[in-house]
Amino acid sequence: MSFRLEAAIGERGFDAALEVQDGETVAVLGPNGAGKSTLFALAAGLLRADSGRAVLDGRVLFDDGAWVPPHARGVALLAQEPLLFPHLNVVDNVAFGPRASGASRRAARAAAERWLGEVDAVELAERRPAQLSGGQAQRVAIARALAAEPQLLLLDEPFAALDVAVAPALRRLLRRVLAERTAVLITHEALDAHMLADRVVVLEAGRVVEEGPTAELLERPRSRFAAGLAGLNFLEGRTMAPGRLRVEGLGEVFGVEPSETEAAEEGEVGLAGEVALAGERAGEEAVAVFRPADVSVYRPSEVPHGSPRNAWRAVIEELEPRGPQVRVHAAALRTTIVADLTPAAAAELDLGPGSAVVLVAKAAAVTVYSA
Numbered sequence: 001m002s003f004r005l006e007a008a009i010g011e012r013g014f015d016a017a018l019e020v021q022d023g024e025t026v027a028v029l030g031p032n033g034a035g036k037s038t039l040f041a042l043a044a045g046l047l048r049a050d051s052g053r054a055v056l057d058g059r060v061l062f063d064d065g066a067w068v069p070p071h072a073r074g075v076a077l078l079a080q081e082p083l084l085f086p087h088l089n090v091v092d093n094v095a096f097g098p099r100a101s102g103a104s105r106r107a108a109r110a111a112a113e114r115w116l117g118e119v120d121a122v123e124l125a126e127r128r129p130a131q132l133s134g135g136q137a138q139r140v141a142i143a144r145a146l147a148a149e150p151q152l153l154l155l156d157e158p159f160a161a162l163d164v165a166v167a168p169a170l171r172r173l174l175r176r177v178l179a180e181r182t183a184v185l186i187t188h189e190a191l192d193a194h195m196l197a198d199r200v201v202v203l204e205a206g207r208v209v210e211e212g213p214t215a216e217l218l219e220r221p222r223s224r225f226a227a228g229l230a231g232l233n234f235l236e237g238r239t240m241a242p243g244r245l246r247v248e249g250l251g252e253v254f255g256v257e258p259s260e261t262e263a264a265e266e267g268e269v270g271l272a273g274e275v276a277l278a279g280e281r282a283g284e285e286a287v288a289v290f291r292p293a294d295v296s297v298y299r300p301s302e303v304p305h306g307s308p309r310n311a312w313r314a315v316i317e318e319l320e321p322r323g324p325q326v327r328v329h330a331a332a333l334r335t336t337i338v339a340d341l342t343p344a345a346a347a348e349l350d351l352g353p354g355s356a357v358v359l360v361a362k363a364a365a366v367t368v369y370s371a
């Protein structure tokens with residue numbers, strides 16, 4: 001059931017390709033307007049490309065000459081809203097797909113009951129959609145999508161319309177359901193990508209800007225969007241020396257290359273820049289990535305002695321309570337850097353919007369790699 005799509009739509013500035021291996025789940029991430037819904041509409045047959053081609057399990061869905069209509073594609077699209085038929089009860093909603101593809105009433109009902117069992121919703125069988133909670137309706141919608149036995153399942157932010165309280169149970173359910181299926185998932189949550197997707201594709205302005213295995217990509221993002229999703233600070237610049245980056249407006253940033261990071265965590269690496277360039281060459285585009293928890297905040301008069309290597313003058317933009325931490329957003333010229341402090345530290349610093357500070361990040365906590 002492998003799937004491959006490549007398509008361009010001039011009017012939307014869309015020109016991207018997506019490949020999903022048999023049994024694989026791919027998460028599609030990207031800012032608003034990046035083209036995620038466009039990609040789904042193309043795959044589902046709701047939109048025509050100017051040029052391109054899509055193949056599912058060896059069948060051409062569209063190309064220069066061919067066009068398979070939506071209902072005959074073997075593609076199921078699960079929208080953010082469950083979109084159940086309001087006049088049919090739950091079991092008939094789920095039986096709709098099998099009926100439409102020719103199953104007898106009895107066989108379709110048996111299939112519907114089986115799929116309702118799969119999503120722990122058997123007890124809802126006789127209810128009308130209006131009598132379901134958001135989470136229940138979404139479970140039924142998943143059963144309905146699966147009952148059509150699609151070869152490709154498309155899930156458009158399946159948790160977006162749900163209470164945070166019910167999302168975890170549904171996430172676990174989808175993890176089970178997606179395990180052996182060929183599926184594509186649009187999400188804005190790193191957790192969804194980690195839990196549900198083998199691979200991640202990042203779209204920006206209609207183009208794929210990076211892709212890779214989920215854990216690897218979110219740990220070492222190469223796009224600002226993926227870094228934001230992974231909750232990491234992200235600086236772009238050009239390499240100057242091993243583990244050293246020049247960032248416009250910020251100056252030199254000192255870090256370590258990824259291979260050194262693990263050693264640094266074990267306390268074996270003292271200074272950055274001592275090893276030969278691994279893969280990246282001077283002047284190449286590169287990025288520096290570090291965690292908000294690894295950024296310390298000081299008043300300018302209180303910067304520790306011994307001149308830390310990464311010390312950036314900045315101005316506080318915003319303080320945001322975040323669980324047991326306070327997240328500090330600070331502007332260092334053209335870049336916003338975030339730091340996580342304890343409430344006690346934030347109170348002691350007496351920070352507020354407009355406060356002048358110095359942000360310090362140890363080189364050993366900053367990973368530098370080519371973009």
Ligand SMILES: Nc1ncnc2c1ncn2[C@@H]1O[C@H](COP(=O)(O)OP(=O)(O)OP(=O)(O)O)[C@@H](O)[C@H]1O
Pocket residue numbers: 011012030031032033034035036037038039
């Ligand atoms: N019906 C439409 N007609 C013309 N252009 C459209 C239409 N829908 C979307 N676009 C444009 O296509 C581009 C991609 O939009 P798309 O909705 O696919 O992005 P998205 O990543 O799904 O965004 P979001 O996260 O906001 O849903 C945008 O420039 C958008 O303005």
